Amino acid sequence: MKTTLRLELPALPTLHAGSRVAFAVLDRQQAVQRAGELPLSELASAVPAGRIEAILHPADSVVAAVTLPPLPGHRLAAAVEGAVEPLLLGEIDALAVAHGARAADGSVPVAWAAREALARALRLLAECGLPADAVLPAPLALPVASDGWTVLVRADHVVVRTGPQSGEVWAIDPLATTGDDPALAALQPALEQGSPARLDWIDPPPAGRPELAGTALRALPAEARWQGPAPGWSLALPALQPHRRGRSPWRGPIAWAAGAAAVWLLGLNVHAWQLGREETALRQRMTAQVKAAFPDLPVVLDPVRQAEQRRDALRAAGGEFGTTDFLPLALAAAQLLPEASNNLKELRYATGELRLRLADDAIGMVATNAPAAAPEPATSQRPRRFLPRRENTAPAGPAPAAVTRMEIDPAILQRAASLGLGVTRDEGEWVIRPGGDAGKDGGMRPAPAAGVRIQPDQSRR
The missing domain is CATH 3.30.420.370 (GspL cytoplasmic domain, C-terminal subdomain)
Structure with a gap:
């Protein structure tokens, strides 16, 4: 707990290391924890304290007030000295003048003491291990x-x-x-x-x-x-403070800042260590979950990426419709044969193949005329004899009649090619498969590697 040590100094001209000084130790609530009287040289070891305030003898200081106009801070000290000088009997250079803040009515509290005597007292206190943080006039300590x-x-x-x-x-x-x-x-x-x-x-x-x-x-x-509460200003002017080895006005703030930085760094390291442990535990849990979900994975190096890859693979395989599924084939058939929407008699699906039987077999078919094949001339088994060539041959017989055939409408074949489908006719049924070629004669050929394109088979003329 931080404490304040207050000392009642005797008259400054008589102060020395052996002077008995009354003291009191105050806590943060200004309650007296200890009081007594000890030689000045023994106080530092007997009564350690965080802050030291010296109270001057009543005859060693004067407290007054002067009225000043509003001034910036760097000019206020000079204005105070100018206002105090007419109140003095001697030279102002022989005095240490301190002042407080300017009040709303323009009054500024001031106090002064003999400069040399005050400087000697501050040096003596520092030598005795009691560097004064504040020097208070006697009235302002009550x-x-x-x-x-x-x-x-x-x-x-x-x-x-x-x-x-x-x-x-x-x-x-x-x-x-x-x-x-x-x-x-x-x-x-x-x-x-x-x-x-x-x-x-x-x-x-x-x-x-x-x-x-x-x-x-x-x-x-x-x-x-x-x-009594300290006024917030004192006669312990920086110019009068002795040089204290290892101690400066910035020592306390620097020490507190260093301590705060050390605590912050320690807390940051502890937090980073905790986050590292949580990350390791989370990664272990993720690895275990991925192995449990996908036991066929031999090694799990990146659980998140590997799980995403397997999820995408499963989604592509079963989570989404493929081109061989019933619904995509049915939708494609509706686009391929729009006239069959009200003529559907039978529909069967089996593993990537959709079969349709229509009430009207003529839907999607066109009639074409094909010449009949000429009959083969009859041949004799008797041995040929070489006869003289005759110029006049027998007249040819009548030409064979044309044959009418029903074939898939080329427009439907072209539409199937644009949809990436293979379409054939099998015993009055439409057979629709993804990714194959269909000919007019109903034959199917494997699709090329680059994709499915259905074209009419022109191999037979």
């Missing part, structure tokens, strides 16, 4: 009262925090002759001018009560002196 002031008596001074960015310090006059408490006497002029509704007085409380109507007094425990 709690903030919601409707009043917070008061602490410390080292003969009345320290008052009047707001989140404001506070004042009044010295207690030990020779005061009034009957009031010396702290109240020192605070009385400020009370008359400011008139707060309530005073939160950190233990020990004053001996008397403020003589102001409407101002209530509430006691706070002693540990409340450590629990």
